[in-house]
Amino acid sequence: MNRNDIINKREWREIFEALPVVQGFFGGDPDSHGINELLRNIAVYLEELLAHVDDGKPFVWYNLGFNSELIYALEGVQPITIELLGALHSLICNSRNTLDFIDRAQAAGVPADCCSADKLAIGAIHKGLYPPPACTVGINTPCDAQVLSTQVMAELGEAPFFPIDVPYYHNEETILHVAGQLKELIPFLEENTGRKMDIDRLREACELSNRTAENIWEWLDWRKQVPLTQSSKLVAFTLLLQILFIGSQKGVDITEGLLREARERTGRGERFFEERVRAIWYQDAVWTDLQIYDWFERELGLTVPVDVFGYYANEGVIDTSTPDTMLYGLARKLVNCHPMARQFRGDIDFYVKDFMHMLEAFNADCCIFAGHIACKHAWGGIGLFKEACRRADIPLLVFEFDMFDPRVTSYEDVYFEVERFVNEIVWPRKQRG
Amino acid sequence: MAITAGVDIGSTASKAVLLIDREPAAQIIGPSSTNPKRTAREIYEKALAAAGVKAGDVAYIVGTGYGRTQVEFAVKNISEITCHGRGAHFLVPSVRTVIDVGGQDTKAICVDSKGNLLDFAMNDKCAAGTGRFLEAMSRSMEVSIEDMETYYFEEGDPCTITSMCSVFAESEVINLINDGVPLPRIMKGLLLSLAVRVSSLTQRLGVVEDIVMTGGVAKNRGVLDAIEKKLKIAMKRFNGADPQLAGALGAALIAADFAEGTELGVERS
Ligand SMILES: Nc1ncnc2c1ncn2[C@@H]1O[C@H](COP(=O)(O)OP(=O)(O)OP(=O)(O)O)[C@@H](O)[C@H]1O
Ligand code: SF4
Ligand SMILES: [Mg+2]
Numbered sequence: 196m197n198r199n200d201i202i203n204k205r206e207w208r209e210i211f212e213a214l215p216v217v218q219g220f221f222g223g224d225p226d227s228h229g230i231n232e233l234l235r236n237i238a239v240y241l242e243e244l245l246a247h248v249d250d251g252k253p254f255v256w257y258n259l260g261f262n263s264e265l266i267y268a269l270e271g272v273q274p275i276t277i278e279l280l281g282a283l284h285s286l287i288c289n290s291r292n293t294l295d296f297i298d299r300a301q302a303a304g305v306p307a308d309c310c311s312a313d314k315l316a317i318g319a320i321h322k323g324l325y326p327p328p329a330c331t332v333g334i335n336t337p338c339d340a341q342v343l344s345t346q347v348m349a350e351l352g353e354a355p356f357f358p359i360d361v362p363y364y365h366n367e368e369t370i371l372h373v374a375g376q377l378k379e380l381i382p383f384l385e386e387n388t389g390r391k392m393d394i395d396r397l398r399e400a401c402e403l404s405n406r407t408a409e410n411i412w413e414w415l416d417w418r419k420q421v422p423l424t425q426s427s428k429l430v431a432f433t434l435l436l437q438i439l440f441i442g443s444q445k446g447v448d449i450t451e452g453l454l455r456e457a458r459e460r461t462g463r464g465e466r467f468f469e470e471r472v473r474a475i476w477y478q479d480a481v482w483t484d485l486q487i488y489d490w491f492e493r494e495l496g497l498t499v500p501v502d503v504f505g506y507y508a509n510e511g512v513i514d515t516s517t518p519d520t521m522l523y524g525l526a527r528k529l530v531n532c533h534p535m536a537r538q539f540r541g542d543i544d545f546y547v548k549d550f551m552h553m554l555e556a557f558n559a560d561c562c563i564f565a566g567h568i569a570c571k572h573a574w575g576g577i578g579l580f581k582e583a584c585r586r587a588d589i590p591l592l593v594f595e596f597d598m599f600d601p602r603v604t605s606y607e608d609v610y611f612e613v614e615r616f617v618n619e620i621v622w623p624r625k626q627r628g
Numbered sequence: 629m630a631i632t633a634g635v636d637i638g639s640t641a642s643k644a645v646l647l648i649d650r651e652p653a654a655q656i657i658g659p660s661s662t663n664p665k666r667t668a669r670e671i672y673e674k675a676l677a678a679a680g681v682k683a684g685d686v687a688y689i690v691g692t693g694y695g696r697t698q699v700e701f702a703v704k705n706i707s708e709i710t711c712h713g714r715g716a717h718f719l720v721p722s723v724r725t726v727i728d729v730g731g732q733d734t735k736a737i738c739v740d741s742k743g744n745l746l747d748f749a750m751n752d753k754c755a756a757g758t759g760r761f762l763e764a765m766s767r768s769m770e771v772s773i774e775d776m777e778t779y780y781f782e783e784g785d786p787c788t789i790t791s792m793c794s795v796f797a798e799s800e801v802i803n804l805i806n807d808g809v810p811l812p813r814i815m816k817g818l819l820l821s822l823a824v825r826v827s828s829l830t831q832r833l834g835v836v837e838d839i840v841m842t843g844g845v846a847k848n849r850g851v852l853d854a855i856e857k858k859l860k861i862a863m864k865r866f867n868g869a870d871p872q873l874a875g876a877l878g879a880a881l882i883a884a885d886f887a888e889g890t891e892l893g894v895e896r897s
Binding site for chain 1: 706707709710744745746747748834
């Protein structure tokens with residue numbers, strides 16, 4: 196197998212063709228360091244992927260929520276998160292392909308009401324698009340859809356599979372239980388990739404991870420300022436960052452780009468839209484078309500400084516003193532920090548408390564619960580969440596949509612919901628004081 | 629003297645209210661059509677004629693309802709949610725929850741002590757719990773919309789209508805008729821099933837009294853009674869004012885605010 200076997204697949208070729216175009220587009224704005232760094236590092240990652248295929252080096256597949264640090268700690272091993280292709284197509288290329296992945300998963304028997312984030316991963320695997328793995332790692336949290344995607348990965352990956360069981364509860368036992376499994380995972384990875392885990396390299400990956408986390412925090416601090424000087428949609432990108440680039444120099448570079456952009460724009464007192472209202476977007480971003488945030492800014496004066504997964508909880512720092520402290524730190528990050536495991540595992544407490552914290556810290560005027568239709572976890576807590584918003588006297592918009600599938604709720608309908616909420620409730624209320 | 633107008637182009641009916649110094653001078657209701665622009669103009673002209681007012685004397689016009697963007701001569705268009713809240717508050721100042729049941733959708737609207745919109749919930753995807761549902765049933769039962777309440781208040785226990793979907797409910801009703809079940813029992817069952825829908829939507833908002841009902845369906849006293857039974861709360865009545873006109877009235881009041889420069893915040897082109 197060589198790189199042509201990848202590039203000749205339409206779904207990959209389109210990405211390779213689109214990326215320079217998108218880079219050219221954003222490169223036109225030299226101040227967009229955040230997006231430019233993200234795109235540059237996606238390009239670097241993809242080139243590494245091709246080089247790995249050429250060199251016959253091993254790949255490890257995993258599902259959303261696992262720590263990429265552990266893969267980066269193995270010299271010459273490339274991580275592949277199985278949501279990658281679907282997410283990239285939504286983000287920079289042709290979201291029609293994302294829908295094809297979703298449809299393919301459904302045609303293969305995945306129920307229509309299963310989460311599209313998992314369906315797009317399953318569809319891409321079914322189409323045989325990823326370079327074959329040396330082994331696969333699956334975490335079973337927080338939902339059935341995630342479990343399903345790990346099962347598909349285990350079966351169709353045709354490689355040894357290591358399941359990581361994440362308990363339901365938010366407590367110390369859970370962290371220790373996961374840390375114990377990460378310890379067992381290391382010899383598994385070593386055996387199947389043929390690479391030795393070098394502790395110094397693991398430490399380096401954890402340190403890069405820590406620097407990335409610290410950058411995200413500082414960047415989020417800039418986003419607390421009113422008015423927002425950077426575009427709202429940037430917050431959605433941090434998800435890709437967290438699932439694929441953390442533990443590598445790429446994560447550091449992307450976050451430094453974001454930070455530099457925030458500093459410079461704020462320093463210049465720059466704002467490219469009139470901010471009237473700021474919302475916490477408390478659910479999945481509109482991945483089907485992130486331009487919708489530009490539209491919100493321009494037409495409604497609505498900004499989104501942070502969203503549910505863009506918020507990075509402070510349990511993300513890893514103590515790098517010993518191998519055990521590192522594994523503990525990674526486990527704590529996996530269960531208490533990573534997207535979904537933090538918010539949708541166990542009771543809804545983190546979910547509600549994080550929101551209350553963000554509301555205050557980010558000076559928000561309202562909350563937009565863009566209810567990803569398959570996410571029973573978020574919907575299951577909606578009553579308590581509504582109650583919390585009511586007590587805090589904060590306007591809340593609730594609507595159904597699918598983060599990757601505009602056939603559920605169209606772009607126009609999402610806009611209609613948000614426009615009505617902002618213009619009829621939030622803005623008049625803010626003016627009344 | 630400020631003359632203002634509100635034109636509510638609903639999915640089923642079009643309404644216009646003309647105010648002179650915030651007092652109703654004309655109120656018109658007519659059917660909606662496939663040409664909302666023309667309907668809007670016609671209904672507005674009828675209102676002008678009824679009040680004996682010239683178009684040039686109207687200081688401000690607000691369009692609302694499903695077809696509000698088609699009211700070409702309106703200065704602003706504002707959603708029916710805000711307008712129903714405002715109109716209901718004008719008629720019953722103590723109101724905090726407004727239930728608007730129109731031809732196509734059902735809305736629960738929460739307002740503050742000044743009639744400002746605080747929150748809302750709506751069902752706009754399904755005909756169950758709307759005027760359209762009642763219209764379909766009126767056809768299959770061969771009872772006019774206006775006469776439905778008469779049957780509702782007659783003797784008899786309600787029969788159970790299990791289908792929420794208007795298509796299935798219709799065949800259920802036909803079966804009941806064929807089985808010889810008396811119409812009052814069927815009617816009670818039907819209006820109670822509509823009330824279940826409407827009250828659960830309202831409960832999603834958290835029911836705060838006083839409550840009123842607006843929209844054409846509020847003219848049916850059977851529906852009012854059934855919803856009160858489901859919510860276990862008595863609703864306030866409008867004392868003669870037509871609930872179907874609440875949206876247009878609210879629009880005309882907001883137009884008066886704009887005309888006087890007291891309107892805050894609701895910005896629409
Ligand atoms: N006396 C009555 N009893 C019951 N229903 C009635 C009566 N008069 C009118 N209606 C119903 O009211 C409905 C129209 O109400 P309304 O004018 O509030 O709706 P709309 O504004 O056109 O619709 P929407 O708000 O859903 O767009 C019709 O479905 C009609 O059947
Ligand atoms: S968004 Fe919800 S349904 Fe989808 S994978 Fe995450 S927790 Fe599961
Ligand atoms: Mg109406």
